[in-house]
Each structure stands twice: as C-alpha cells, then as structure tokens.
Amino acid sequence: MIQFNNVSKRYAGGLDALKNISFELAPAEMAFLTGHSGAGKSTLLKLITLIERPTRGQAIVNNQNLSRVTRRRIPYFRRDIGIVFQDYKLLHDRTAYDNVALPLVVAGVRDKDIGRRVRAALDKVGLLKKERAYPVMLSGGEQQRVGIARAVVNKPPILLADEPTGNLDQALSDEIMDLFHDFNQVGVTVLIATHDHRQVQRLGKHVLELKRGEMINDSSPGSVL
Amino acid sequence: MTGYLLRHLQVFFYTLGQLTRAPIASLLTIAVIAITLALPTGLYLLIENVQRISTGLDGSAKISLFLKADIDHATAEQLSERIRQILEVATVEYISPKQAMAEFKRLSGFGETLDTLAHNPLPPLLIVQPSRTLDTPQKLDDLVKRLRANGEVDLAQLDLQWVKRLHGLLQIARRGVWLLSVSLALAVVLIIGNTIRLAVLSRREEIEVIKLVGGTNAFIRRPFLYTGLLQGTAGALAAWALVSLCLSLLAGPIGAVADLYASSFRTEGLDSYGIAILAGVGALLGWLGSRIAVGRLLGSLEPR
Ligand SMILES: Nc1ncnc2c1ncn2[C@@H]1O[C@H](COP(=O)(O)OP(=O)(O)OP(=O)(O)O)[C@@H](O)[C@H]1O
Numbered sequence: 165m166i167q168f169n170n171v172s173k174r175y176a177g178g179l180d181a182l183k184n185i186s187f188e189l190a191p192a193e194m195a196f197l198t199g200h201s202g203a204g205k206s207t208l209l210k211l212i213t214l215i216e217r218p219t220r221g222q223a224i225v226n227n228q229n230l231s232r233v234t235r236r237r238i239p240y241f242r243r244d245i246g247i248v249f250q251d252y253k254l255l256h257d258r259t260a261y262d263n264v265a266l267p268l269v270v271a272g273v274r275d276k277d278i279g280r281r282v283r284a285a286l287d288k289v290g291l292l293k294k295e296r297a298y299p300v301m302l303s304g305g306e307q308q309r310v311g312i313a314r315a316v317v318n319k320p321p322i323l324l325a326d327e328p329t330g331n332l333d334q335a336l337s338d339e340i341m342d343l344f345h346d347f348n349q350v351g352v353t354v355l356i357a358t359h360d361h362r363q364v365q366r367l368g369k370h371v372l373e374l375k376r377g378e379m380i381n382d383s384s385p386g387s388v389l
Numbered sequence: 390m391t392g393y394l395l396r397h398l399q400v401f402f403y404t405l406g407q408l409t410r411a412p413i414a415s416l417l418t419i420a421v422i423a424i425t426l427a428l429p430t431g432l433y434l435l436i437e438n439v440q441r442i443s444t445g446l447d448g449s450a451k452i453s454l455f456l457k458a459d460i461d462h463a464t465a466e467q468l469s470e471r472i473r474q475i476l477e478v479a480t481v482e483y484i485s486p487k488q489a490m491a492e493f494k495r496l497s498g499f500g501e502t503l504d505t506l507a508h509n510p511l512p513p514l515l516i517v518q519p520s521r522t523l524d525t526p527q528k529l530d531d532l533v534k535r536l537r538a539n540g541e542v543d544l545a546q547l548d549l550q551w552v553k554r555l556h557g558l559l560q561i562a563r564r565g566v567w568l569l570s571v572s573l574a575l576a577v578v579l580i581i582g583n584t585i586r587l588a589v590l591s592r593r594e595e596i597e598v599i600k601l602v603g604g605t606n607a608f609i610r611r612p613f614l615y616t617g618l619l620q621g622t623a624g625a626l627a628a629w630a631l632v633s634l635c636l637s638l639l640a641g642p643i644g645a646v647a648d649l650y651a652s653s654f655r656t657e658g659l660d661s662y663g664i665a666i667l668a669g670v671g672a673l674l675g676w677l678g679s680r681i682a683v684g685r686l687l688g689s690l691e692p693r
Pocket residue numbers: 175176177179181199200201202203204205206207208
C-alpha cells in the first residue's frame with residue numbers, strides 16, 4: 165500500500181531530513197514509526213501525503229507513483245488518505261459536526277449523505293452526543309477523537325497519524341490507539357508516528373525506526389530485535 | 390451539473406451573508422471602490438456632454454459662400470434654392486451685394502467714403518446653416534467641399550477653428566480619461582486584492598486544513614472570488630449613484646448656461662448600457678483582485 169525505494173528528502177536549508185529510506189507496508193497492515201525527536205518521522209508522513217515532495221527516490225502510495233501526482237491531482241489523491249495531527253488542526257469556529265463534515269463537503273458529497281456519514285464517524289469515536297460542541301468546549305482527548313472522525317469519515321484506505329497521543333495521559337492514549345487498531349481490523353492501512361514505546365509494545369505491530377534520517381530498524385511483528 | 394450550480398449558489402449566498410455580517414468593513418471597501426470608479430466615469434460623462442454641446446449649439450458653424458461677382462440676382466436665388474434641397478442643409482440665406490454694402494456701411498462707419506466707389510465691390514453671399522446631423526468637423530468639411538464644387542461659388546468659408554480646437558481638446562481629454570481609467574482600474578484591483586489578502590490571511594489555518602483534507606484550490610478560491618466580485622459590483626453601482634448625484638447637482642447651472650445660448654441642451658447620465666458596462670468592469674476587477682490575492686497564498690502552500 166505504501167512503498168518507498170531509496171527515498172531522500174533534503175530541505176531548502178540543506179538539511180537531509182531523510183536519507184535513502186526503503187520500506188513497504190502491505191494493504192491492511194498497521195505500523196509504528198518511531199525515533200528520537202528530529203529523526204524525520206513527520207517528514208516521512210509529509211512525503212506520503214504530498215505536503216512535501218521527495219528530493220530523490222521513488223515512492224508509491226495507494227498504487228500511485230507520487231512523482232506522477234500533479235498539483236491538480238493532489239486534492240483527489242489526499243481524499244484517499246486520512247490524516248490525524250498531534251495538534252488536532254480543528255477549525256475553532258465550527259462545531260464538531262462541521263469539522264468532521266469538512267472532507268465530505270470539499271469532495272462535493274450531497275447534504276443528506278453527509279449527515280449520515282458524519283454521525284456514523286462520530287458514533288465510532290464515541291462523540292455522537294457532542295456533535296454540536298465547538299472544539300474549545302471539548303477536552304484534548306475529545307478533540308483528538310473529532311480529528312480521528314474527520315480522518316476516517318470518507319473511509320480512506322490509508323490512515324496516517326503524527327503523534328496522536330502526544331498530549332494525552334495513558335488511559336486516553338490507550339483508548340485512541342485502540343481506535344486506530346479497530347480501523348486496522350476492518351482493513352485500513354495504518355501508520356502512526358509516535359514516541360510512545362509503551363503503545364508500540366502493547367500492540368506489537370510492525371515497527372519502523374528512524375535515526376537522524378536513516379532507517380535503522382524495520383521489524384515485522386514477532387521478529388527478534 | 391445541477392449539483393455544481395447548486396454548490397455555486399450556496400457559496401454565493403454564504404458570501405453575501407458574510408459581507409452583511411461585517412457591514413462596516415464591506416461598506417468601507419465598497420465606498421473606496423465607488424470613489425475610485427466614479428472619477429473616470431464622471432470625467433467620461435463630462436466629455437460626452439461637452440461633445441454634445443459643441444455639436445448642439447445653434448448657429449455655431451455657418452458656411453459663407455461668396456459667389457462670383459458677375460452672378461446676378463436670379464442665378465443667386467436659383468442656387469440658394471438648390472442648396473436648400475440638400476439634406477444636410479438646414480437654412481440658406483441670400484445676401485445681395487446691395488444688402489451687404491448697406492450692412493458694411495452701418496457696421497464700419499465708412500459711410501461717405503464708400504459712396505465714392507464707382508461700383509459695389511462686394512460679391513453676392515449665401516449663408517448656409519448646416520443641419521445638426523453634421524456633428525464632426527469631418528462631415529462639415531465634406532459639405533463645404535460639395536458646396537464649393539458649384540460653378541457659381543468663388544469662395545466657400547467655414548468658421549470651424551473653434552470647433553476643431555474643441556474637438557482636438559476633447560480628443561486629448563478622452564485619451565487622458567483612458568489612461569486615468571487604466572491606472573484607477575489597477576487601484577481597484579489593489580484595493581480589493583488587499584482586502585481579500587487580509588481575509589485570506591485571517592483564514593490561513595482554515596485554508597491549510599481544507600487543503601489537507603482534499604479541498605481543491607478552486608473550492609478554496611470560490612468564496613473569496615465571490616467576495617471580490619460582489620464588492621466590485623457594489624462599488625461600481627455606488628459609483629454610478631455618486632456620478633448621477635453630481636450630475637443632478639450640476640444640471641441646474643448647466644441648464645442656465647445652455648439657455649443663454651438658446652440651446653435645448655440638457656446633461657445626460659449613463660444609459661443602461663453604460664451602467665451594465667460599469668458594473669461588469671467592477672465585477673471583473675473585483676474578481677481579478679481576489680484571484681491574485683488568493684493565488685499567492687495557495688501558491689505558497691504547494692509542495693516543493
Ligand atoms: N520545513 C522544513 N524546513 C527545513 N527543515 C525542516 C523542515 N521541517 C523539518 N525540518 C528538519 O528536518 C528534520 C526532521 O524533522 P521532522 O519534523 O521530520 O522530525 P520528527 O522526527 O518528526 O521530530 P519530532 O519527534 O520532534 O516531531 C529536523 O532536523 C527538522 O529541523
């Protein structure tokens with residue numbers, strides 16, 4: 165589902181954020197992306213979502229070669245990828261319902277379908293009762309769940325998360341990670357960047373470890389480190 | 390297709406709602422645009438009206454036809470009758486050498502001196518008043534040439550100097566209005582561009598999020614383009630109102646001056662065609678300004 169072949173990323177400042185990265189995630193696989201701060205985790209996720217372009221190498225996501233996805237095609241490409249952010253990136257002047265509806269609205273889904281699908285997504289993350297609440301009225305964990313509902317509302321085959329539990333306590337982190345696990349169980353390919361080794365160990369999934377832009381560990385579950 | 394139209398309508402009314410929700414800011418922008426557009430519009434109308442005065446003044450351009458000295462009374466009358474038949478001629482007046490001499494004596498005060506002349510040196514004269522349809526120096530010149538072609542005519546003279554000068558000045562003024570219009574159009578683009586730029590910046594986070602969840606640039610641009618379009622159109626219509634107000638204030642004094650020249654001249658504002666063009670230009674400039682402003686931000690958000 166996601167395949168990198170010798171991908172490098174050099175930022176405008178001259179810094180090599182990623183060097184010769186190669187890995188592969190199969191469809192419906194779940195994986196953790198770990199590494200110290202500044203290792204290049206966010207950069208790797210940005211390449212997958214075409215927020216940044218690779219400097220070298222070939223990346224294939226959802227059967228599309230990223231170098232062939234033109235500017236005009238990027239929005240349509242992104243509709244197949246759900247993204248969850250550490251800082252949630254919710255719109256503060258809109259209710260939870262409107263935030264979750266956003267991916268459907270921009271895709272031109274009809275109003276009556278929107279209602280049904282938004283409520284299904286909110287229900288899945290356990291926030292159906294809070295659909296009229298504005299983000300400031302929600303706790304951090306609730307805001308993150310709104311962000312997750314928004315990421316999955318149009319049923320993308322790929323779900324990415326950049327430190328989704330960075331600001332949450334252990335119990336909430338467990339809840340959020342279990343949610344991702346649930347989506348993976350129904351066939352979504354999930355890649356989560358995280359510092360949280362407890363979660364990595366708890367769920368026992370494929371682990372990709374970065375260090376200063378290099379892939380130092382690519383271990384499938386069950387393999388010996 | 391209907392879904393597409395529906396979505397456009399939704400954004401259109403959403404934008405309209407946004408504008409009425411921030412009335413002061415929108416009104417200020419619209420007022421600035423109105424004043425900017427009123428200036429060239431007003432000057433244009435001024436020139437058009439002066440143009441009409443210059444062609445509308447009765448007796449402004451008379452053609453004097455000096456006939457050959459040996460033309461007798463009857464031939465002169467015949468010629469004057471023939472000229473009267475020409476479509477572009479309003480009136481013809483025949484002044485015999487005798488009448489001309491009497492007039493000259495009265496006006497010059499050379500009474501007795503002139504009596505000593507053996508014979509009257511003045512030629513018979515026809516004074517031709519062109520019809521009002523001849524509203525350019527070119528058309529008047531054509532008529533003069535045609536009259537001159539008559540064998541009886543010795544000299545044809547048109548006192549056109551001031552008409553020509555006025556037309557020359559109007560030509561320059563017109564070009565000036567064009568240049569002014571272009572630079573003020575640029576000003577409108579900048580005004581709206583800046584307003585929209587501020588709106589875009591205040592919603593930068595929202596735009597980034599919309600892009601991340603798969604919104605196209607067209608989707609993001611749409612409300613801003615409608616904002617610019619509506620503000621530009623409203624500004625243009627306000628400019629028309631402003632110019633109409635000024636014209637109605639000027640109508641009284643202008644009418645008084647026109648009466649002095651026994652002219653039926655009245656000031657005229659923009660016709661419906663002109664209003665449509667003004668509104669269209671406003672809409673286009675507004676659209677352009679916001680397109681540039683949003684385009685700059687969207688460009689900065691593309692991946693590198
Ligand atoms: N837009 C950018 N321009 C220049 N350098 C950048 C940019 N974004 C990130 N970097 C640099 O690239 C390197 C990798 O950054 P990245 O954000 O991918 O790290 P990370 O693994 O996500 O770190 P963290 O765990 O702190 O989020 C860092 O040294 C960072 O300073």
